[in-house]
Amino acid sequence: MGLPKETHEELYTKMVQCREFEEKAAKLFIQGKVHGTAHFCIGEEATGIGVSSALEVEDYILQTHRGHNQGIGKNMDINRMMAEFLGKETGYCKGKGGCMHIADFSVGSLGANGVVGGGLPIATGAAFSQKYKKSDNITVCYFGDGASNEGAFHESLNLAAAWKLPVLFVCTNNLYGMSTSVKKSMAISDISVRASGYGMKGIALDGNDVVNIYEETKKAKKYVQKNGPMLMVLNTYRWMGHSKSDAQLYRSKEEVNEWKEKCPIKRHREFLIESGMFTAEQIKAIDKSAKQDIENAVAYAEASPEPKIEDIFDDVYAD
Amino acid sequence: MRTITYAQAINEAMSEEMRKDENIVFMGEDIGVYGGAFGVSRGMFEEFGDDRVKDTPISELVITGCAAGAAMTGLRPIVEIMFSDFITLAMEQLANQAAKNRFQFGGQAAVPMVLRTPGGSGTGAAEQHSQSLEAWVCHVPGLKVVIPSTPYDAKGLLKASMLDNNPVVFIEQKLLYRSKGEVPEVEDDYIIPLGKADIKREGKDVTIVTYGRMVQRSLEVAEKFASEGVDIEVIDVRTLVPLDKECLIESAKKTGKVLVVHEACQTGGYGGELASTIVDSDAFFYLDAPVKRLGGLDVPIPYNPNLEALVVPTEEKITAAVRELL
Structure with a gap:
């Protein structure tokens, strides 16, 4: 029994939007329209979109610095994401956070994080609230292979397991922590085995198979509601450099090209057409519409005002 | 007026507010049956139970982050870090997350939490259990920092800290825990506003x-x-x-x-x-x-x-x- 057609369309559309968003963002850099930095998840779209799309509004997510897909999956507003990227007042963080800190509490995103592993402890607290209030919802904590070597990973998984907190820990293993290969930074190749050290269930999935990730997240949510935390590792690959200033001297073009062949969007597109669910024309129409969404977002962002200097002290403290 | 100790004053502030607001939870190392390393929370586990008085693993980073995450999602946690020296282990969550989450998320988050921790020397506990690290936290916008010197101030300032909608680092003085001073009767509730010398x-x-x-x-x-x-x-x-x-x-x-x-x-x-x-x-x-x-x-x-x-x-x-x- 497969997913309904609408779900396939949603997953595909969000992945294309995410790809277009980031490709456009990269162009804006080249044009000198962006002041800060950004971390692109091109090639990893299926991870965040597959997981976040399987959640409800009331489920929380903690995003990473490379988490545009995680946010788009959770139905964040692309206009406000782009506005934040351009540092505008209409952005999610009023231009004060940039895309490393996009958050939308109204859809359950408790924020992206600039610190590797920084969201892990916060996730335990969000899940603690859910459990304390006897909610059925769960918290999804995104992090990467690099974060799984941080102390925060150990403390958080241990606490979540000891207290049976409803957290789904989702590790996007894209094989590199900035420039350092996982082969150099850990002695294991399957990060999901780390779960057993906490008495926790761990699974590893193909991180480029959006349909399977979506279905496994639905199952994982049920498991977490009933049993407490679980670790889900999504094995994928980062096509772009770490950030805008990465010369990528640490890996070969051949390796990158091999992974480009495994493009999650291409894979889903082929499935949708071959299965007869969508025609090539329908897919083209979705692609075109997604591209237009991003053009609209850029127009919105560019037309938005700059933050006001006199508001600089706003939100340092709550009243 | 009655005379109670600084430690009792802190215990009263927490207990009285916890009776009023069930969104207040308290977590830390050995704060439950043991009653806290300095005995500050004696009796609280018995009164509020395991749901609200949580003994944690020895994991200062996640205790602090857990409180921040809980605070961002509707609770009002109090964290006890056993010695203020150990905020060094919690600093990432305190300085990068709890302190900044309101500002960096454009005002969407509030982080109403109190991190209580004893500071100061005089107990023979040597280099790693005796420091006064308040300057470290005063340097981070987004945090409030309180250090009470009497039982009266401790109770009134802790209540104000618990009612505040920001992360407050409440540094107690371990050598003052047994000192006594006058405080109003229990029924005469009071707070001392933060920011008043x-x-x-x-x-x-x-x-x-x-x-x-x-x-x-x-x-x-x-x-x-x-x-x-x-x-x-x-x-x-x-x-x-x-x-x-x-x-x-x-x-x-x-x-x-x-x-x-x-x-x-x-x-x-x-x-x-x-x-x-x-x-x-x-x-x-x-x-x-x-x-x-x-x-x-x-x-x-x-x-x-x-x-x-x-x-x-x-x-x-x-x-x-x-x-x-x-």
Whole structure:
């Protein structure tokens, strides 16, 4: 029994939007329209979109610095994401956070994080609230292979397991922590085995198979509601450099090209057409519409005002 | 008024507020049946149970982050970090997450949590259990920082901290836990607003600006000077962030002579901020002498009791510093 057609369309559309968003963002850099930095998840779209799309509004997510897909999956507003990227007042963080800190509490995103592993402890607290209030919802904590070597990973998984907190820990293993290969930074190749050290269930999935990730997240949510935390590792690959200033001297073009062949969007597109669910024309129409969404977002962002200097002290403290 | 200890005052503040608001939860190492390393939470586990008084693993980073995450999602957690030295282990979550999440998320988050932790030397606990690290947290916008010096202040300031919608670092003084003082009857609820210094002794000749354990010591010095006809004003800052600058400035204008005293190492200590607050203001034109600082020596806290006592401001050192101003 497969997913309904609408779900396939949603997953595909969000992945294309995410790809277009980031490709456009990269162009804006080249044009000198962006002041800060950004971390692109091109090639990893299926991870965040597959997981976040399987959640409800009331489920929380903690995003990473490379988490545009995680946010788009959770139905964040692309206009406000782009506005934040351009540092505008209409952005999610009023231009004060940039895309490393996009958050939308109204859809359950408790924020992206600039610190590797920084969201892990916060996730335990969000899940603690859910459990304390006897909610059925769960918290999804995104992090990467690099974060799984941080102390925060150990403390958080241990606490979540000891207290049976409803957290789904989702590790996007894209094989590199900035420039350092996982082969150099850990002695294991399957990060999901780390779960057993906490008495926790761990699974590893193909991180480029959006349909399977979506279905496994639905199952994982049920498991977490009933049993407490679980670790889900999504094995994928980062096509772009770490950030805008990465010369990528640490890996070969051949390796990158091999992974480009495994493009999650291409894979889903082929499935949708071959299965007869969508025609090539329908897919083209979705692609075109997604591209237009991003053009609209850029127009919105560019037309938005700059933050006001006199508001600089706003939100340092709550009243 | 009744007389209770500083530790009891803290326990009462937590317990009374927890009875009123079930969104308050309390977590930390050995705070449950054990009652906390300094016995501050005795009886709370029995009253509120395991759901609300949570013994945690020895994991300061995640305890702090868990509180921040819970605070961002509707609870009002209190965290106890067993010794303030161990905020070094929690610093990432405190400084990068709890302190910044409101600002960096464009005002979407509130992080109403209190991190309680005992600071200070004098117990023979040596280098890693005796520090006064308040300057570390005062340097991070988004945090509030409180250090009470009496049972009355401890109770009223802790209640204000628990009602505040921001992360508050509440640094207790381990050597004051057993000290006693007057507080109102239980039924006479009160809070002391954050950001208000307290003039613990009024005087006209010299101002001592201080906080925490050094307040009592400064008051003792002031009494001795009184017999010489020197009238010392002692200001207890109480809330380091936000700082009641006006109180300091007005006192400096009145006396024209200011000594800043704290236990923390002098270099980079909060005393620099207190002194600058005065020097940077129009009080500068009223000064009869340079503002003087007396902090702890710039050494780790040693174990030997004679050495330990001498690395922080003693009555003798405070007295000598006052004399230099006269």
